[in-house]
Amino acid sequence: MKKIIPFCVLVTLIFLTQSFSIDKKIERVLVFSKTKGFRHNSISDGKTAITKLGNQHHFLVDTTENAAQFTENNLKKYAAVIFLNTTGDVLDDQQQVAFEHYIQAGGGYVGIHAATDTEYDWPWYGKLAGAYFISHPAVQEARFIVKDRKHAATRFLQDSVWMHKDELYNFKDINPGINVLLTIDENSYNGGKNGKFHPFSWYHDYDGGKSFYTSMGHTKETWTDYMFLKHLYGGILYAMGRKS
Helix, strand or coil: CCCHHHHHHHHHHHHHHHHHHHHCCCCEEEEECCECCCCCCCHHHHHHHHHHHHHHHCCEEEEECCHHHCCHHHHCCCCEEEEECCEECCCCHHHHHHHHHHHHCCCEEEEEHHHHCECCCCHHHHHHHCCEEEECCCCEEEEEEECCCCCCCCCCCCCCEEEEEECCCEEECCCCCCEEEEEEEHHHCCCCCCCCCCEEEEEEEECCEEEEEECCCCCCHHHHCHHHHHHHHHHHHHHHCCCC
16 A cells, blocks of 8 residues: 555656646747848848747747748647748748638738738738838838837837837838837938838738738847847737737
């Protein structure tokens, strides 16, 4: 009898430990950075920075430029898919369908900078991303106006204005359903083409899933900018369906 009791206790502890580890399964995101057009030299910096965010905030990060990973079975593993400075036509027809099904099943999308310079012939993607890129002036500092401080991507900002240096995109086909977090003041720099309404970061629920986009992320320096990384992490949180 004395030998049976410790054995039962051991079995119980093993069961509880396994149950706890299942309940605490770590979420995973996929960083996709395939390019068929211009290639940003900050992509490797972005991968490193997002991986560090995962380590700090307890989610796993996979990185790929292999579009063959866009299958329905594979995408099920991910709480969010991050398009990191993708350009051009990066997914074939079957891969596009798999990604649409992933979003429709409640998946999350994060678009960074050139993600809006991607898949111009796929209208569904344009609406998911929220807009398409049309042009940009030289890299320069500009005034960003905080429109929504309630979101995880902007809640940390103390002021209504954020001065930031980056490549400043102009957009077309802006989805009217987006919720704007940041706009850019075109009077604060040279080369703006969108006028008084120039969104630069936004989020929205789309076709069953969640979408967050920020146009920041062009320069290598951005990927060591504490403010930008806080902003991006808030967007990843939203896309993953996590509460901050």
